Amino acid sequence: MKVISVIGGGKVGRSLAKKLKAAGYSVGYVVCRTRRSAEEAVDFIEAGTPLEIGGLCDVQFEGYVVFSVPDDVLLELVRTIDASSFKGTNFVFHTSGFLSSKILRKFCPACAAIHPVRAFARPLEPYEMTSMLYDVEASDEGWHFAGELVKDLEGAMIKLRADDKRVFHLSCVISSNLGAYMMIKAREIMESIGVEKEIAEEALVKLMYSVLENFKSVGFEKALTGPAVRGDVHVVDEEGRILKRIDPGFYRVYKLIVEEIMRWKEKEVERK
Numbered sequence: 001m002k003v004i005s006v007i008g009g010g011k012v013g014r015s016l017a018k019k020l021k022a023a024g025y026s027v028g029y030v031v032c033r034t035r036r037s038a039e040e041a042v043d044f045i046e047a048g049t050p051l052e053i054g055g056l057c058d059v060q061f062e063g064y065v066v067f068s069v070p071d072d073v074l075l076e077l078v079r080t081i082d083a084s085s086f087k088g089t090n091f092v093f094h095t096s097g098f099l100s101s102k103i104l105r106k107f108c109p110a111c112a113a114i115h116p117v118r119a120f121a122r123p124l125e126p127y128e129m130t131s132m133l134y135d136v137e138a139s140d141e142g143w144h145f146a147g148e149l150v151k152d153l154e155g156a157m158i159k160l161r162a163d164d165k166r167v168f169h170l171s172c173v174i175s176s177n178l179g180a181y182m183m184i185k186a187r188e189i190m191e192s193i194g195v196e197k198e199i200a201e202e203a204l205v206k207l208m209y210s211v212l213e214n215f216k217s218v219g220f221e222k223a224l225t226g227p228a229v230r231g232d233v234h235v236v237d238e239e240g241r242i243l244k245r246i247d248p249g250f251y252r253v254y255k256l257i258v259e260e261i262m263r264w265k266e267k268e269v270e271r272k
Contacts (some may be wrong), residue, residue: 002152003063006048007056007077011039011066011120012095015102015129016153017045022126023152029059033186044123056081062088064149066114067104068095078103080265093138097169100162101138112138112146113165117158119176130154137165183208192246221268228261236262 006013006029015031015050020029027048032038037052049058065086067074074094086092086107093106097115106112117133132155138146150157158170183204190200212224227235228267244251 001026003028004060005031006041006064007031007062007065007067007072008069009045010068011123012116013066014041014044014201015120015124016066016068016095016116017041017048017131018123019126019153020149021045021047023154025064025152028063031056046234056085060088061086061087062090062094064145065107066090066093066095069100071096074099075103077104091142091149093146093149097135097172098166100165102162103143104141109139110141110145112136112142113243114146115165115169116155118173119208120201127197131156133158135160135165136166137162155231181218185247189243189246224261228258229265231262231265266268 001024002020003026004017006017007029009017009030011034017027017030020028027045029051030038030048031043031051031053032041033053034051035050038052038231043046044052065078069077070216074096089108091110091112091113092104092108093101093112095115096113099113101111101113113136115135116129117135118129118170132153134150134153134155136146136150136156145158158168183231186198190203191197195203211223214225227239240251240255240258243254
């Protein structure tokens with residue numbers, strides 16, 4: 001039976017461990033910053049031995065180990081953890097979308113960076129993780145293990161080189177993180193005219209679902225709509241003045257994005 005230990009029992013770490021447990025893995029240590037967090041993670045996973053991060057030097061890992069922590073914390077852990085604790089491991093990987101697998105080579109020759117292409121606002125149940133995509137970069141020794149693990153997760157693998165991994169992650173940040181922030185700003189603008197928060201959120205979520213449906217049904221380029229795409233310069237200018245009055249700081253962001261959309265549209269017309 002394969003054994004998976006988790007260093008960082010947050011939303012991603014818990015989700016991966018529970019999914020792998022459902023695939024037949026045995027869960028080893030679940031390591032968190034505090035004992036309480038580790039116990040909460042074990043309760044969610046329904047398996048594993050909770051361990052406070054201060055106790056890492058007292059254990060010996062075996063099988064597979066995943067680091068699922070913020071990038072800065074990962075770099076600090078790699079710098080300070082004694083590699084002798086990983087003598088019994090077959091495969092070590094992290095879930096960072098930005099950092100290379102090379103930082104883990106001190107622990108195990110078979111190493112990888114396996115990043116779920118998914119926004120985790122909460123831990124996910126195993127059924128919610130079926131058919132997910134994972135961008136993967138690995139050592140020569142790690143590719144086999146990475147492929148088998150993604151298969152066990154019932155996912156699909158996007159193979160990347162270390163340098164390309166950062167570019168891929170940037171595109172994910174632009175689409176998900178920046179997109180989510182735009183939704184927050186849109187809600188705030190609605191609230192500025194007295195629309196209740198709950199109604200604003202319902203309206204914007206339904207609108208965004210329709211946009212996503214358009215991405216899938218007609219393609220990315222055709223899914224982009226609105227006054228900037230149509231060339232309604234008067235509307236663009238007038239809405240810009242409204243936004244400048246409501247939120248002068250965000251107006252600068254809006255102006256740059258609208259100008260970029262209009263430049264993109266001109267290039268699309270020329271290309272056709």
